[in-house]
Structures are given as C-alpha cells and as structure tokens.
Amino acid sequence: MEKSIFSSDHHILVRMVSRLAMNEGTGEVMKSALLKLRRKMLLHFFREETYLFPSIQTFVSHAFVLGLLTEHAGMLRMIDKILAYIEKGDLERTSDRMTGLMRLLLVHCQREEREIYSVPELSGKIYEIDQKARKDRMPEGWKCAITAKYERR
Ligand SMILES: [Fe+2]
Numbered sequence: 801m802e803k804s805i806f807s808s809d810h811h812i813l814v815r816m817v818s819r820l821a822m823n824e825g826t827g828e829v830m831k832s833a834l835l836k837l838r839r840k841m842l843l844h845f846f847r848e849e850t851y852l853f854p855s856i857q858t859f860v861s862h863a864f865v866l867g868l869l870t871e872h873a874g875m876l877r878m879i880d881k882i883l884a885y886i887e888k889g890d891l892e893r894t895s896d897r898m899t900g901l902m903r904l905l906l907v908h909c910q911r912e913e914r915e916i917y918s919v920p921e922l923s924g925k926i927y928e929i930d931q932k933a934r935k936d937r938m939p940e941g942w943k944c945a946i947t948a949k950y951e952r953r
Pocket residue numbers: 845848868872908912
C-alpha cells in the first residue's frame with residue numbers, strides 16, 4: 801500500500817532534522833534550513849490536528865492525543881529556541897538542542913506510527929483522511945492547539 805501523507809511527512813521531517821543535527825553549514829544556512837523545517841512541521845501538525853486526531857477519538861485515549869498535541873507545541877518551541885541560540889552564536893546549545901529535537905521527533909513519530917497509523921481499524925480510514933488533508937491548505941497564521949491555548953491566557 802502506498803504511504804499516507806502522514807507517513808511521508810514523518811519521513812521528510814526526520815530527514816530534515818537529522819541533516820540539521822549533523823550540524824553542517826554556517827549560521828545562516830542552518831537558520832534557513834530550520835525555518836524550512838518549522839514550516840514543514842507546522843503543516844504536518846495542521847494535517848494531524850485538523851484531520852487525523854478528531855477522527856481517531858474512538859480508538860485512542862484522550863490523554864494519548866493530549867500528549868501528542870503537547871509535543872507538537874514543544875517541538876515548535878524548541879525550534880524557536882534553537883533559532884535564538886543561532887542568533888547569539890551559541891553553537892554548543894544549538895547542537896545540544898538539535899540532538900534533543902531529533903530524539904523527541906523520532907519518539908513522537910514512532911508512537912504515532914505504532915499507535916495510530918497502523919491501527920487496523922484506522923488504516924483504511926487514514927487514506928480517506930489523507931485525501932482531505934492533502935488537498936487543504938494551511939490557513940495563514942494557523943497555530944497548533946496547545947500554542948493557541950496558551951497564547952489566549
Ligand atoms: Fe504528531
């Protein structure tokens with residue numbers, strides 16, 4: 801079966817982060833690669849939070865989904881922190897946090913693949929959801945659920 805858009809997003813994201821974690825290139829090169837990663841990540845989270853998560857509520861617990869949502873906001877915050885370290889020229893923290901981001905992304909993606917993408921009741925459904933997610937554009941200024949929640953406070 802062909803890979804869903806969600807799985808191929810994971811593949812791309814992991815590849816982008818591992819390149820960055822190898823820490824090649826100058827500050828400017830890293831910065832633009834990170835901004836590209838941030839956009840790609842946000843789009844993936846938009847697809848999951850808008851299309852996938854609402855349709856799996858009967859199969860997985862609320863706590864599980866909440867954990868994933870929290871990690872989405874956490875990873876975006878990590879990228880923002882890394883961008884600030886690059887700006888300051890703090891190479892040690894930059895590479896340290898990149899490794900951290902890599903680790904979190906891997907665990908996050910593996911958990912989604914195992915607990916959601918591969919659930920038999922869902923695997924057929926995922927392709928329907930995939931079609932919708934593929935077509936839709938992310939609205940300008942879209943924020944992931946947990947980020948939006950904390951900004952309202
Ligand atoms: Fe996710």
